[in-house]
Amino acid sequence: MKTWFFSETAYPYLPESYESIRVILPNRIYDPKIGADLYHRYLDEWLHAEDAGLEIMLNEHHQTATCLDPAAPVILGALARQTTRARLLILGNPIANRRQPVRVAEEMAMVDNLARGRLEVGFVRGVPYEISAVNSSPVRMSERFWEAHDLIMKAWTTHDGPFNWEGRYFHHRQVNIWPRPYQEPHPPVWVTSLSTGSIGPIADHRYVAATFLTGRDGSKQIFEAYRERAGERGWSAPNDRFAYAALVYVGETDEEGFAGARKLMWYIESNRVAPQFINPPGYVPAAAVAKAMRNGGSLYKYDKPDLQNLIANGIVFAGNPDTVFGQIKRFYDYNGGFGHLLVMGQAGFLDHRETVRGIDLLAREVYPRLKELN
Secondary structure, three states: EEEEEEEEOOOOOOOOOOOOOOOOOOOOOHHHHHHHHHHHHHHHHHHHHHHHHHEEOOOOOOOOOOOOOOOOHHHHHHHHHHHOOOOOOEEEEEEOOOHHHHHHHHHHHHHHHHHHEEEEEEEEEOOOOOOOOOOOOOOHHHHHHHHHHEEEEHHOOOOOEEEEEEOOOOOOEOOOOOOOOOOOOOOOOOEEEOOOHHHHHHHHOOOOOEOOOOHHHHHHHHHHHHHHHHOOOOOOHHHHHHEEEEEEEEEOOHHHHHHHHHHHHHHHHHOOOOHHOOOOOOOOOOOHHHHHHOOOOOOOOOOOOHHHHHHOOOEEEOOOOHHHHHHHHHHHHHOOOOOOEEEEEOOOOOOOOHHHHHHHHHHHHHHHHHOOOO
């Protein structure tokens, strides 16, 4: 199992009361001097993760204090130049909301060259809160996503001069990207999935399917749907086609690990979102919305943000090294195995010293045992 260190580059210095952390939180709250220090700190932590032997993951979001990275390719370019060994995963490019897929193809090809072939490219649909932030449409996002994907793949793999693209959503007279990717035929591709309804084409392309905080049962359903689809297509999906992201903190003792995890829970506890941004019309299929309403639940909310409940559900792994390995191993077995653990190891007010300590203990005491899982 490969382990990837992930930070969502949060700005945690918020007022006690606010309606929504996304889209409408006034940016006068942001102090550029503090923010500049945070950018450099987060880059240092990614570099430390490489030194500790972990791989590196980053993402992007827009108009939110949960993530100071609205342009992940920029940070990715910096990391490609500063690192030398770690694989670099961007998870990812929100291509259903990007108006120029060819630009994405160019950016990723350039970063792959800077990294000399260490890039892993993730494509994401984008969370519902992004719709207003990027002035996009929530309708037919999956169609736009896969057309953008097809255009990017053709741009990466066409080397004999320009081609023309006339699709439903994107139109380009001449596509002939420079540079082309360092890796042949292109960098490895990941796609995120939060439900079984989106898993079919991911499995058809044999891409890595990545789930984020979906818990024991949610991830199990997604992984099983992928395996079933692969079986229908005549192949058996290996564990390296599956990735799971969780909040993870390793301490010397359970008490230290739990204390770190409670600071990571800032990501969940502070993520208050105004209702008009949670489920824009057309983003979620009507059947899924109706099912959630019948069950009295919410599509995007953790009902009990209690540490032990989160640990029990596999959304958080925390404690001493033996405790954390045991939690991950049980989750691994329950899900039939997976090949990538995406570690959200920094959030909220977990300071630099604590973050580095968690990275070191994870890399030294837990990761060697995870590598043996297959």
